[in-house]
Amino acid sequence: GQNIDQPTEMTATEGAIVQINCTYQTSGFNGLFWYQQHAGEAPTFLSYNVLDGLEEKGRFSSFLSRSKGYSYLLLKELQMKDSASYLCAVRALSGGYNKLIFGAGTRLAVHP
């Protein structure tokens, strides 16, 4: 079966660094995405990892270890606007299609 786990909620202070972890057990693994979603809006793309290692993009970095079924999203220099849900999604090949399977999301609250 397909299973993706991430913490339900996290809090952090403005200016700090926060790491959101994601573990997965899927068949047909073909990459891992991180999305940001504000309430009532569609997800917006943050990062994509298909090979092991760290991908850095500005204040956001994402890490993947395929052997461990593990990824994390690192947010630096937190801003109030970073308060949102962060969705870990695994791209899996199934039935001839690449599908995205989402975790339940981590609601991050950034406070002053």
Added chain:
Amino acid sequence: GAVVSQHPSRVICKSGTSVKIECRSLDFQATTMFWYRQFPKQSLMLMATSNEGSKATYEQGVEKDKFLINHASLTLSTLTVTSAHPEDSSFYICSANIQGGSYEQYFGPGTRLTVT
């Protein structure tokens, strides 16, 4: 960049009626579109994969006769919720892959359906 639109953005309907939601890729052709449903404070659940010119592939537990999907062209997919009930009230989001493109899925802005 690739843009996906959805229409309507919000809809309120009475129980027992049908509602159609449109998903369009505005500046690219999409051979595959995906339909998701999201309940409050929950994540996106894939409902079905829609392919132009062929029948949609539904996820386990999604009733194909209740959620009709039509992918009539490379830029348009529609989801019709038939005989809607209050429990169908949800946020419906579509996404699309660029034909011959890379890995990224481009998401529409979502449609908030409320069934009274």
